[in-house]
Amino acid sequence: MSARLLLFTGKGGVGKTTLAAATAVALAAGGRKTLVVSTDPAHSLGDALGVPLGPAPVEVDGGPHAAQVDPRALVDASWHDLRGHLRTVLAGAGVDELAAEELTVLPGVEELLALGEVRRFAATGPWDVVVVDCGPTAETLRLLALPEALASYLERLFPTHRRVVRGLLASLAGSRSPESWDATADALGRLAEHLAQLRDLLTADTTGVRLVLTPERVVAAETRRTATALALQGVRLDGVVVNRLVPHPGDGTGPAADWLRTRRAEQEAVLAELDLGEVRTAEHRAGEPVGLPALLELAGGLYGGADPLAGTGVAGAALDVARVGDEYELRLTLALGDAEPALARVGDDLVVTVDGRRKLITLPSLLRRCVVVGAELDDTGLAVRFRPDPDLWMR
Ligand SMILES: Nc1ncnc2c1ncn2[C@@H]1O[C@H](COP(=O)(O)OP(=O)(O)OP(=O)(O)O)[C@@H](O)[C@H]1O
Numbered sequence: 001m002s003a004r005l006l007l008f009t010g011k012g013g014v015g016k017t018t019l020a021a022a023t024a025v026a027l028a029a030g031g032r033k034t035l036v037v038s039t040d041p042a043h044s045l046g047d048a049l050g051v052p053l054g055p056a057p058v059e060v061d062g063g064p065h066a067a068q069v070d071p072r073a074l075v076d077a078s079w080h081d082l083r084g085h086l087r088t089v090l091a092g093a094g095v096d097e098l099a100a101e102e103l104t105v106l107p108g109v110e111e112l113l114a115l116g117e118v119r120r121f122a123a124t125g126p127w128d129v130v131v132v133d134c135g136p137t138a139e140t141l142r143l144l145a146l147p148e149a150l151a152s153y154l155e156r157l158f159p160t161h162r163r164v165v166r167g168l169l170a171s172l173a174g175s176r177s178p179e180s181w182d183a184t185a186d187a188l189g190r191l192a193e194h195l196a197q198l199r200d201l202l203t204a205d206t207t208g209v210r211l212v213l214t215p216e217r218v219v220a221a222e223t224r225r226t227a228t229a230l231a232l233q234g235v236r237l238d239g240v241v242v243n244r245l246v247p248h249p250g251d252g253t254g255p256a257a258d259w260l261r262t263r264r265a266e267q268e269a270v271l272a273e274l275d276l277g278e279v280r281t282a283e284h285r286a287g288e289p290v291g292l293p294a295l296l297e298l299a300g301g302l303y304g305g306a307d308p309l310a311g312t313g314v315a316g317a318a319l320d321v322a323r324v325g326d327e328y329e330l331r332l333t334l335a336l337g338d339a340e341p342a343l344a345r346v347g348d349d350l351v352v353t354v355d356g357r358r359k360l361i362t363l364p365s366l367l368r369r370c371v372v373v374g375a376e377l378d379d380t381g382l383a384v385r386f387r388p389d390p391d392l393w394m395r
């Protein structure tokens with residue numbers, strides 16, 4: 001049985017770590033074997049739980065287990081081998097040692113290794129749920145896109161087919177032994193496999209992203225963009241959590257009650273505009289929610305009596321094809337907000353660009369033999385119309 005994976009992300013400072021911790025505490029209190037892991041190099045998960053954490057999961061006061069992944073330590077340990085191999089390839093290609101050293105520092109490696117560690121925890125531990133405090137959105141999106149991006153980068157550098165790789169390496173070989181090139185090809189093969197596994201993990205039905213935001217317009221705008229980016233990457237968004245909603249003053253009078261009333265109305269107006277479906281909310285507490293009792297109380301307000309594991313049905317990356325008359329319609333369900341997507345057909349792929357992010361949608365075989373005849377945008381996403389092309393059917 002594979003563990004459910006809940007990834008918490010959002011803009012800096014909105015309460016990701018606190019809500020990931022609160023969710024884990026509530027899941028553990030409900031009897032689920034729960035691990036909460038932080039991949040954020042800033043060690044704040046331990047601060048929220050009120051205990052120091054290390055790279056190995058420890059039980060926190062009869063509640064969830066928790067760990068703090070240290071990507072930098074992982075870089076030294078497991079990346080070392082592959083870098084050695086890459087340096088060998090580059091040296092064989094005549095690149096001098098210093099430049100090879102720089103070229104093998106691939107961006108995003110730390111995030112990749114942190115995610116690999118999460119995968120290892122999820123696959124090997126006794127966990128029903130692994131809750132991940134991912135750190136800020138920008139890094140998380142990079143992290144989520146990374147397996148795909150790196151895989152295509154590697155594919156271009158070193159085509160998958162071993163024979164081709166060997167040929168390529170042999171041509172660079174100079175005086176090196178064939179065995180050393182085999183070892184390099186093996187290392188690259190393992191990296192490609194690792195990337196494919198991470199991609200599978202991120203797009204699995206058992207994985208969901210929970211976006212945390214505060215009820216402010218700029219934060220809401222970023223959250224909508226993130227929801228779109230996730231949908232384009234095929235990662236399921238299964239919850240939107242609004243943190244720091246100020247308490248309602250009821251019938252109270254006086255300047256403080258007036259302030260709260262105005263602030264609350266303002267926050268509710270932002271929520272009404274959010275347009276991401278059902279949201280869960282957590283109140284702004286007078287004190288920082290630190291330690292298990294405070295986190296459990298916060299989770300009580302957040303989930304009410306509902307199961308914290310249950311998602312709230314936000315629009316994900318639904319791709320549907322339907323027949324409409326003698327045409328086909330491909331629907332991509334996305335929260336687009338104000339973004340204007342651009343479309344291009346490149347061979348068997350449809351390229352959708354939203355807010356500078358590109359997504360290649362590999363067309364189902366049915367649609368490959370069609371030409372694009374139109375596209376429409378509405379509140380729920382994008383519809384692209386295709387018409388069978390007799391010239392293409394004949395091939
Ligand atoms: N609902 C709340 N009521 C009161 N204080 C809160 C609430 N949520 C979070 N905080 C406090 O706000 C601060 C920031 O929260 P937290 O560290 O969870 O945010 P974050 O999104 O993880 O930040 P970062 O982007 O730095 O990782 C912490 O001091 C936390 O205790």
Ligand SMILES: [Mg+2]
Pocket residue numbers: 016017018040044133135
């Ligand atoms: Mg944090």
